[in-house]
Amino acid sequence: MTKKIVTDLNVSNKVVLERADFNVPMKDGVITNDNRIKAALPTIEWLLEHDAKVVLFSHLGKVKKEEDKEKLSLAPVAKRLGELLNKEVTFVPETRGEKLEQAIKAMEVGDVLVVENTRFEDIDGKKESKNDPELGKYWASLGDLFVNDAFGTAHRSHASNVGIASHLETAAGFLMEKEIKFLGGAVDQPVRPFVAILGGAKVSDKINVIESLIDKADKVLIGGGMAYTFLKAKGYEVGQSLLELDKVDLAKSLMEKAGDKLVLPVDVVIADDFSNDANTQIVAADQIPSDWEGLDCGPATIDEFKEILKDAKTVVWNGPMGVFELEAFAKGTIGVMKSISELEDAVTIIGGGDSASAAISLGFEEKFSHISTGGGASLEYLEGKELPGVASITDK
Missing domain, CATH: 3.40.50.1260 (Phosphoglycerate kinase, N-terminal domain)
Structure with missing residues (x-):
């Protein structure tokens, strides 16, 4: 594979931003299928084993108006992720601002933090979905390295994948690597x-x-x-x-x-x-x-x-x-x-x-x-x- 993968990075004591795909089906605030969270675990676990501080971004559903926020928060995802990792996962109910910045600054090696649904940025001008350059630059400023493990959004140019990647050294996570290997192999060879x-x-x-x-x-x-x-x-x-x-x-x-x-x-x-x-x-x-x-x-x-x-x-x-x-x-x-x-x-x-x-x-x-x-x-x-x-x- 010609692209960097997560194992090519030196992540020790670094804040590693990761774009995961936690777009799971929900009903009344309850996750009905956690396959996508489980699929993200190998990359997250590798980062933790190599002494990274892991900050996770993901979208969930389509957010069009303020009322959508309550039912499309990533809070249940952060809770389920903590259960699967068997460790505390910090959830920050913000996509930007001092509360998020301070929470990341306070992280120790081995900590995991989940940022609120990136699509909340779409309510005012589709900043996430239209890859607003200032948003991508801001999110990139929160970390040292970037890992993209969200193949499900790879066909889209969003602030939380392409936007962050344009400012930081970027590697594919294990799930992304597997997708490229299998689908790319089937198509090309x-x-x-x-x-x-x-x-x-x-x-x-x-x-x-x-x-x-x-x-x-x-x-x-x-x-x-x-x-x-x-x-x-x-x-x-x-x-x-x-x-x-x-x-x-x-x-x-x-x-x-x-x-x-x-x-x-x-x-x-x-x-x-x-x-x-x-x-x-x-x-x-x-x-x-x-x-x-x-x-x-x-x-x-x-x-x-x-x-x-x-x-x-x-x-x-x-x-x-x-x-x-x-x-x-x-x-x-x-x-x-x-x-x-x-x-x-x-x-x-x-x-x-x-x-x-x-x-x-x-x-x-x-x-x-x-x-x-x-x-x-x-x-x-x-x-x-x-x-x-x-x-x-x-x-x-």
Whole structure:
């Protein structure tokens, strides 16, 4: 890796600012899933073992008005982090000012401090999200070194990542390093055969990824809601299925460009209603009745995808194969996940988002080489884009 990583830094007795990704789901002030906090632990623990004073920045949710502050404070995150580290973690309910400055000055080696939600700076002019230069410079002035371990925001140029990095020596944390290694390796130097699987709702969300992967992958398997736009482009009736009519011509041109590289469902699970209790049937992909909708790929598709996957050495998957949140339409996602998880000697990567949620909620988390923590960031990385949060890390 050409970028500095945390182990390249001399952190002893230094105030190390770290951008973590603590954007965890919350309900009524309670964290409902702490995976992102756990994912940040290796870097924080390494810094503590090497006698650093650790100051943590993160955003949480979208903060648009003053009323959002109460439900989007990082206080519960700081409390949970303290439990996981088994040590006291100081929380400062400010994003700037004397209280924060004094708390950092008072830190001893081995102390951990969490700064309030960086997005609180967005209420008055989007200072965080628009990378206000004065804010980035101010935050950088609070420490000696910077570690960026938040891959989930690496596709954004914010004051708390790019802004701080432009003033301090910056290294990637272990999580960021892992993301760059796995996703970058899959994109730039995949071991072949390389199979990409793309699902989710819309073609429009993944146009650039599809185009990029058609060039790079040996096969691109399409599932989920986006498949119906491709099926429509083949001239099939798709009934009430999710359809982007304005993307049909684009789907047609992508299929022409890809040839037999691009593989669509051959059968689908259709329903007469969008619910678990709907009447369902399995039909060929070109036999969807006009008043039914496709909500999952069928067993023949799962078998075909499994056959293609069996020889794969690199697999990247982004987007579920159906409405996996409803049990009746989760078989396609589970089937593909099972096929990938059974591969031996293959690098298997889930590119964040709903497919990561599916893998974790369905108990497949340990079966993959890597599950990305960044939805939008991993998609842009798969497109081959340079991510501002990665580019701003100091070169070795």
